[in-house]
Amino acid sequence: MPTRLRLVHLFPDVLRFYGDGGNVDTLVARAAARSIELTVIPVPIDATTIPPADIVLVGGGQDAEQVTVALALERLGRQLTDLVAEGTALLAVCGGYQNLGRRYRTSSGTELPCPGLLPVSTDGVGAVSRLVGPVVARLSAELPVGAAGTVVGFENHRGRTTLDPGARAFATIEIGHGNDDRDGTEGVLLLPGEGGLRGLRIGTYLHGPLLPRNPHIADAVLAAAVAQGAGFAELAPIDDRLDWRAHDHAVERIRHSARDGRGIPGRVRRAMNPVRSLIGY
Amino acid sequence: MPVRVPLAVGAARAAAHLTGLVHHRGTAIPGLVAQKIWPEALLSLGGQLERTVVVVGTNGKTTTAGLIAHLIGHGGAQPIANRSGANLRQGLVTTLVGASDLHGRIGHSHDARRDGVFEVDELALAQVLPDLGPTVIVATNLFRDQLDRYGEADVIVAHWAAALEHAAPGSRFVYCADDPRLAMLAGAIDVPTMTFGLKDAPADRPETDPLHRATIDPVACRTCGRPLVYSWRSVGHLGDFRCPEGHIRRARPDVSVVPLGPVDRHGLMGDGPAGVATVRIETATGSAVARPRIDGLPNAYNVAAAVAAAAALKMDPLAATAALDGAGGAFGRLERIAIGDRILVLVLVKNTVSLDETARFGPILEAEVTLMALNDAPADGRDVSWIWDAPIAPLVAARHVVLTGTRAEDLALRLKYDPAVTRSPPRSVRTEGNVEAALDVALAQAPAGGTIVAVATYTAMMGLRAIAETRGGVAPIPR
Numbered sequence: 001m002p003t004r005l006r007l008v009h010l011f012p013d014v015l016r017f018y019g020d021g022g023n024v025d026t027l028v029a030r031a032a033a034r035s036i037e038l039t040v041i042p043v044p045i046d047a048t049t050i051p052p053a054d055i056v057l058v059g060g061g062q063d064a065e066q067v068t069v070a071l072a073l074e075r076l077g078r079q080l081t082d083l084v085a086e087g088t089a090l091l092a093v094c095g096g097y098q099n100l101g102r103r104y105r106t107s108s109g110t111e112l113p114c115p116g117l118l119p120v121s122t123d124g125v126g127a128v129s130r131l132v133g134p135v136v137a138r139l140s141a142e143l144p145v146g147a148a149g150t151v152v153g154f155e156n157h158r159g160r161t162t163l164d165p166g167a168r169a170f171a172t173i174e175i176g177h178g179n180d181d182r183d184g185t186e187g188v189l190l191l192p193g194e195g196g197l198r199g200l201r202i203g204t205y206l207h208g209p210l211l212p213r214n215p216h217i218a219d220a221v222l223a224a225a226v227a228q229g230a231g232f233a234e235l236a237p238i239d240d241r242l243d244w245r246a247h248d249h250a251v252e253r254i255r256h257s258a259r260d261g262r263g264i265p266g267r268v269r270r271a272m273n274p275v276r277s278l279i280g281y
Numbered sequence: 282m283p284v285r286v287p288l289a290v291g292a293a294r295a296a297a298h299l300t301g302l303v304h305h306r307g308t309a310i311p312g313l314v315a316q317k318i319w320p321e322a323l324l325s326l327g328g329q330l331e332r333t334v335v336v337v338g339t340n341g342k343t344t345t346a347g348l349i350a351h352l353i354g355h356g357g358a359q360p361i362a363n364r365s366g367a368n369l370r371q372g373l374v375t376t377l378v379g380a381s382d383l384h385g386r387i388g389h390s391h392d393a394r395r396d397g398v399f400e401v402d403e404l405a406l407a408q409v410l411p412d413l414g415p416t417v418i419v420a421t422n423l424f425r426d427q428l429d430r431y432g433e434a435d436v437i438v439a440h441w442a443a444a445l446e447h448a449a450p451g452s453r454f455v456y457c458a459d460d461p462r463l464a465m466l467a468g469a470i471d472v473p474t475m476t477f478g479l480k481d482a483p484a485d486r487p488e489t490d491p492l493h494r495a496t497i498d499p500v501a502c503r504t505c506g507r508p509l510v511y512s513w514r515s516v517g518h519l520g521d522f523r524c525p526e527g528h529i530r531r532a533r534p535d536v537s538v539v540p541l542g543p544v545d546r547h548g549l550m551g552d553g554p555a556g557v558a559t560v561r562i563e564t565a566t567g568s569a570v571a572r573p574r575i576d577g578l579p580n581a582y583n584v585a586a587a588v589a590a591a592a593a594l595k596m597d598p599l600a601a602t603a604a605l606d607g608a609g610g611a612f613g614r615l616e617r618i619a620i621g622d623r624i625l626v627l628v629l630v631k632n633t634v635s636l637d638e639t640a641r642f643g644p645i646l647e648a649e650v651t652l653m654a655l656n657d658a659p660a661d662g663r664d665v666s667w668i669w670d671a672p673i674a675p676l677v678a679a680r681h682v683v684l685t686g687t688r689a690e691d692l693a694l695r696l697k698y699d700p701a702v703t704r705s706p707p708r709s710v711r712t713e714g715n716v717e718a719a720l721d722v723a724l725a726q727a728p729a730g731g732t733i734v735a736v737a738t739y740t741a742m743m744g745l746r747a748i749a750e751t752r753g754g755v756a757p758i759p760r
Contacts, residue, residue: 014508025699242694
């Protein structure tokens with residue numbers, strides 16, 4: 001088992017809304033708990049090269065910054081694809097997820113160049129409402145996370161994402177909107193070796209940040225990085241009680257409020273909002 | 282006079298009484314009731330005001346509105362103000378109905394017209410401006426905040442631009458010159474402006490401080506899309522900015538402020554009459570010094586905003602500056618409350634930048650215990666991911682830490698995974714689901730005469746303050 005790994009945090013100067021830096025901290029700490037030193041290499045938006053890495057992490061940004069990101073990916077997309085081809089694990093959240101697909105159309109109708117690293121297309125359709133709120137979803141059974149089958153997070157996106165035919169969703173929505181608010185899918189998952197690339201690929205809309213409250217997903221990314229493109233390595237168990245308490249409590253609260261909301265017409269619930277915000281409910 | 286006006290006013294008062302019985306902060310409900318019966322309430326009541334100031338912005342609304350009310354009240358009658366922070370349209374109606382007689386009249390005769398100072402929610406500006414008439418609109422700043430509710434900062438810029446299009450003739454737009462989002466907005470609208478900002482680079486902000494880098498929003502030039510460059514930064518993305526292509530640059534503020542440092546850091550903790558910070562205000566006509574009872578760089582901005590608003594109201598800015606001596610902050614904003622022989626310092630945090638600024642104060646506030654309360658009700662913001670974007674270690678290092686709120690576990694994970702916290706760990710960490718129980722633990726952990734810093738989101742702060750009120754430490758929040 002390697003004792004040193006490298007994590008490239010892509011464009012942290014532009015894509016760092018929604019606490020996605022917490023994903024970096026979580027991976028570093030969980031690697032350290034297995035005696036693996038995970039070095040973080042921030043790669044800014046004006047970089048000309050991406051250094052070799054075992055994990056690449058891309059976060060989310062505002063709609064306005066996605067043009068900037070697309071231009072940077074026009075320069076760096078090929079290198080990124082080559083890295084994943086050799087076994088680098090990729091986790092792309094929200095804006096990063098949209099930008100790394102095959103096609104991304106902004107709200108003004110402009111087609112942005114995309115590297116096609118993830119088999120999805122995204123429409124930033126202008127007038128349609130944003131998809132915002134807490135999410136509970138059932139993880140794809142193909143992800144080796146043991147018995148733990150749920151993922152919890154918070155989504156906030158305007159884009160609607162469509163999976164390519166045959167592409168596998170990262171998770172199936174129980175509560176929330178997911179990729180396109182229609183087909184019940186959330187994110188995209190490609191296992192090591194699939195689609196001709198050796199690296200694990202996860203694209204998702206889930207912030208929160210994703211990894212602290214979903215330690216099984218953090219470990220799946222880490223296990224893929226340790227295995228260097230040959231599936232998932234076995235990681236030693238560590239003390240996860242705090243993480244799982246947060247996960248389970250979040251799932252329980254989101255399910256509870258979804259049950260409460262059921263049966264009450266939207267208009268009535270909206271009219272109650274000032275009252276609810278006052279009483280803190 | 283139609284009968285529905287006294288009906289509306291009476292019903293609103295009954296609602297205020299009833300909500301006061303059930304829950305002592307029902308400040309939006311009376312306004313909702315009044316508006317239902319009397320839809321023109323805001324137009325009619327607001328139209329009777331002599332001068333109206335509206336304060337919008339992400340951070341500093343309540344403090345700035347309080348300072349402006351202090352300045353207006355300094356020269357005569359107290360202005361009508363929504364001091365409780367109920368800042369949606371119905372909150373303003375509640376305040377105005379409370380100040381009117383049963384026939385919807387404010388003041389008894391025409392020679393006693395009153396002024397109004399209102400803080401207004403970011404997305405409520407368009408719903409109140411048309412009814413309020415000629416107005417001074419103060420924009421404090423525009424940070425990333427409550428993304429679940431507002432979407433993105435650019436959404437608010439667009440909303441404000443549309444609202445200001447409908448500002449009555451004679452209105453003035455007062456904004457922070459150091460905020461590029463506001464500068465670009467001001468350039469796109471046709472309303473006379475007045476600006477405030479720092480005179481020079483702040484002395485206490487090394488640009489390279491890696492702890493605080495993630496709090497800075499990237500802002501791009503709206504003309505060419507290139508990222509703005511800065512010669513210095515102050516709070517979040519505020520600073521001396523310019524477009525690398527030359528499309529826009531920070532303009533020298535009409536009212537500039539120089540923080541001269543605290544008079545007495547411990548004055549922050551004291552409730553005596555002494556000022557705690559000294560700031561110098563400079564305008565085209567000269568300079569003056571103020572010693573308000575609020576410290577820190579964000580409050581220097583708030584002071585400058587209040588003086589600029591005074592100037593927009595045709596008051597003498599230098600006289601206004603002097604009048605801010607001893608002017609205080611607002612409830613729950615670095616508010617010092619005695620509970621028995623312990624001191625509770627209540628600090629509202631609501632977004633990355635306010636947490637960052639609080640963390641900068643962390644080492645200065647000599648406390649033994651830090652209580653952190655994170656709720657995710659709509660008024661707090663349902664998305665709490667912002668806690669990961671600001672440094673938190675300075676608030677917890679070498680202290681007893683008590684975590685509470687509906688999202689206490691997220692705070693626990695935030696501490697668990699922060700390498701800076703691992704390097705400078707707390708003395709202890711405890712999680713208590715119930716806010717009152719958490720406060721009791723914190724009080725027990727502080728020594729006699731000790732201090733507890735309570736860092737809390739909006740509903741958690743209100744909850745803690747209500748508990749403090751029942752324990753006799755502090756007067757209730759004014760309606």
